[in-house]
Amino acid sequence: MPTQPAPLPVTAPVPAAASGPEANGQATAAIRAVGARATPARIQVLALLRQTPDALTHLEVERRLGPLAGDRVTLYRTLDWLVSAGLAHKTTDAARVFRYAATGPAAPHGAHAHFHCADCGKVFCLESAAPPPPALPAGFHLQRVAVDLHGQCPGCAAEPEPSAEARP
Amino acid sequence: MPTQPAPLPVTAPVPAAASGPEANGQATAAIRAVGARATPARIQVLALLRQTPDALTHLEVERRLGPLAGDRVTLYRTLDWLVSAGLAHKTTDAARVFRYAATGPAAPHGAHAHFHCADCGKVFCLESAAPPPPALPAGFHLQRVAVDLHGQCPGCAAEPEPSAEARP
DNA sequence: ATGGCAGTTGCAACCCTGTTGCAACTGCCA
């Protein structure tokens, strides 16, 4: 974790990461650091994830990167590779789609919460919200806890309900 | 934590609900209570959900009810209708499939936790596990909290890994 | 008890997300 000046608990990986070669350089270094090949697809995808505060779907990544991300299958594989390499993590959206977000540059991305915006559909990783000690009934063996918060993100909460189309 | 002599918080909707006409009668009443038509498909599906302690996928419902549930599309619509009517609720599986569980006969099914078994894939609704007070960053408006616990259910935890086939 | 209609159902086709197999290509190390 190089710098983190913001009090916002939302993970803002690599704060003011330039969208240009600087971010790519950092992404390349991170990929090499885990002993893997730094290919264009991986570099671009990781750099993008690190610049984005919210978790992205494969489609969103595809749209933002265009041909830079490689083809659809490559993107799926790239994203899964990033997850297995510990550089990103994966969550399941309510709409049955996977969303990916970069883990902190060094942090192993421990258990944390996700905030799902009911209006725009974005998913934010929250650093706070330590997993509660759930009192399970007898016989249940707990391994992992996932906390999903639903509501409105700052952007949507500020606006006076522009598009009335997302309602749970 | 092997055992914990505590009353099982797992929701057992309609305690000793008979699997026969009694359950159907209660289901019919519940459906009528929300001002809707009590059709065979709805009655059967709701009665089944109320007899089942864990959340079911559409496929599981289809298999257990056979032709009683109507065709596949009808079942989807029935399940979604039950959700919108407040008689059931819907969760997203780790495998990106929807699972449905009946809400309490009267309770509006407030916030609660789900336990996902990593071995058999079953999903249990837990009454306990009061949602923690999440300290959200400024601007976020919280509406709902979902807690998903992952691990082994009592059945799978007891057995010495019988069938190695259910691995997400 | 009957009629009518809004609400349901069934069928068929479709979309979308995600996966697999395999051949061609290329980053990286020696």
Added chain:
DNA sequence: TGGCAGTTGCAACAGGGTTGCAACTGCCAT
């Protein structure tokens, strides 16, 4: 610079879920 293991791209597939539309039926008014 050369070689190969690791990646990529293409194509085809799988499964879950959705949509459009015509036929049917539970329920209320008569």
